[in-house]
Amino acid sequence: MSYTQRILAEVSNKYPHQVFFLQALKEILHSLEPELTKNKIYEEHSILERLVIPERSISFRVPWVDDSGKVQVNTGYRIEFNSALGPYKGGLRFHPSVNEDIIKFLGFEQILKNSLTTLAMGGGKGGSDFDPKEKSENEVMRFCQSFMNELYRHIGERSDVPAGDIGVGAREIGYLFGQYKKLTNRFDGVLTGKGLRWGGSLVRKEATGYGSVYFAQAMLEGKGDSLEGKIACVSGSGNVAIYTIEKLYALGAKPVTASDSKGMIYDCEGIELGLLKELKEVQRVSLSEYAKMRPSAKYIPIEEYTKGRNEVWSIPCDVAFPSATQNELNGADAKVLLENGCICVSEGANMPSTLEAIDQFIQARICYGPAKASNAGGVATSGLEMSQNASMHSWSFDEVDEKLRGIMRGIYENASQTAEEFAERDNLVLGANIAGFRKVAMAMIEQGVV
Numbered sequence: 001m002s003y004t005q006r007i008l009a010e011v012s013n014k015y016p017h018q019v020f021f022l023q024a025l026k027e028i029l030h031s032l033e034p035e036l037t038k039n040k041i042y043e044e045h046s047i048l049e050r051l052v053i054p055e056r057s058i059s060f061r062v063p064w065v066d067d068s069g070k071v072q073v074n075t076g077y078r079i080e081f082n083s084a085l086g087p088y089k090g091g092l093r094f095h096p097s098v099n100e101d102i103i104k105f106l107g108f109e110q111i112l113k114n115s116l117t118t119l120a121m122g123g124g125k126g127g128s129d130f131d132p133k134e135k136s137e138n139e140v141m142r143f144c145q146s147f148m149n150e151l152y153r154h155i156g157e158r159s160d161v162p163a164g165d166i167g168v169g170a171r172e173i174g175y176l177f178g179q180y181k182k183l184t185n186r187f188d189g190v191l192t193g194k195g196l197r198w199g200g201s202l203v204r205k206e207a208t209g210y211g212s213v214y215f216a217q218a219m220l221e222g223k224g225d226s227l228e229g230k231i232a233c234v235s236g237s238g239n240v241a242i243y244t245i246e247k248l249y250a251l252g253a254k255p256v257t258a259s260d261s262k263g264m265i266y267d268c269e270g271i272e273l274g275l276l277k278e279l280k281e282v283q284r285v286s287l288s289e290y291a292k293m294r295p296s297a298k299y300i301p302i303e304e305y306t307k308g309r310n311e312v313w314s315i316p317c318d319v320a321f322p323s324a325t326q327n328e329l330n331g332a333d334a335k336v337l338l339e340n341g342c343i344c345v346s347e348g349a350n351m352p353s354t355l356e357a358i359d360q361f362i363q364a365r366i367c368y369g370p371a372k373a374s375n376a377g378g379v380a381t382s383g384l385e386m387s388q389n390a391s392m393h394s395w396s397f398d399e400v401d402e403k404l405r406g407i408m409r410g411i412y413e414n415a416s417q418t419a420e421e422f423a424e425r426d427n428l429v430l431g432a433n434i435a436g437f438r439k440v441a442m443a444m445i446e447q448g449v450v
Contacts, residue, residue: 088124327351
């Protein structure tokens with residue numbers, strides 16, 4: 001039994017019900033096998049044994065009072081996974097699906113993702129099973145204040161710097177920061193995704209979406225191609241999807257889909273970006289409203305999806321951007337995408353493709369950008385926000401955007417060159433995982449057993 005197989009077996013036996021964490025672990029460890037076989041220093045220093053266990057796992061009760069005066073209780077989490085490269089960095093997710101398994105998988109992925117950015121950031125993640133949807137402003141504020149009443153003990157600008165994620169946007173970050181400031185009497189750069197008036201960075205809202213498009217462009221250029229004239233399918237309709245669509249238009253592609261928890265739209269003339277922003281960023285209503293206003297659009301409710309499939313990926317396209325949530329693109333979806341001529345998949349969400357789908361993309365030798373590489377734009381710009389806070393400066397939109405573009409191209413080149421060492425230049429899963437792992441592992445070795 002190899003080193004990676006032994007570790008995977010041990011973790012699987014210890015945490016058999018943590019399916020998302022084990023899925024992420026299996027994908028990463030499998031791709032690390034060539035590096036670990038070639039270089040025994042990692043096993044000699046028990047790097048995997050130390051890497052798969054968080055340095056610190058925190059869970060806590062979050063009581064809050066709803067508008068009717070009833071006390072509600074949720075569970076909060078912060079998993080500080082690895083600090084070998086810098087302060088823990090990773091978002092807070094507020095969604096009913098959140099549990100320890102989800103946060104562990106996200107935090108583990110964050111270690112290598114942050115390493116790839118080349119910025120000084122460790123890996124962490126947090127959140128709660130609280131659902132901000134259909135809550136009043138005051139209910140969201142009271143929840144965030146209660147959440148921070150515990151979280152503030154564990155975070156700091158040089159120790160752990162959370163950001164936003166699903167369900168946590170500028171509004172929630174504002175309430176969280178306000179409570180942190182009240183509790184500590186400090187105005188620290190302890191959260192990223194802040195408002196522009198009080199320490200936030202331009203491009204932060206757009207960064208993950210922009211970054212996944214920049215990564216796709218880099219992959220295509222590596223094969224002498226570009227996004228110009230390409231038809232694109234995008235899933236989701238939150239920040240990642242909206243700004244993926246925006247940047248696709250800027251680079252000459254035509255995005256034709258978007259989706260939410262209730263269904264999807266297909267607009268053969270191209271998604272009307274202004275309308276999408278109005279419905280999702282302002283009105284916060286279902287995408288079914290989009291089809292009512294655009295004759296060229298077709299709305300498909302989730303009840304009409306083919307069993308076991310996500311209908312977004314049934315639309316013929318050249319490039320695909322899964323930008324909603326984990327495991328939204330399975331083996332059956334991947335088969336249809338490839339049959340329809342898709343030549344590039346760039347992941348904007350965290351682990352949106354199943355292992356079966358990933359295997360098909362790699363075997364087909366298409367341009368495939370795994371999430372830890374292609375969606376690193378969000379955390380990269382969070383790192384840039386930290387830099388601006390530390391220096392008490394702010395950069396222009398174009399300056400931050402150009403830095404983001406450079407970081408994403410650097411991630412692609414690092415992953416591609418690393419994969420080429422193993423004669424698998426097209427396998428960016430292998431290249432990204434090994435490149436990210438090397439930096440973290442060597443830092444852990446140099447810092448001793450801690």
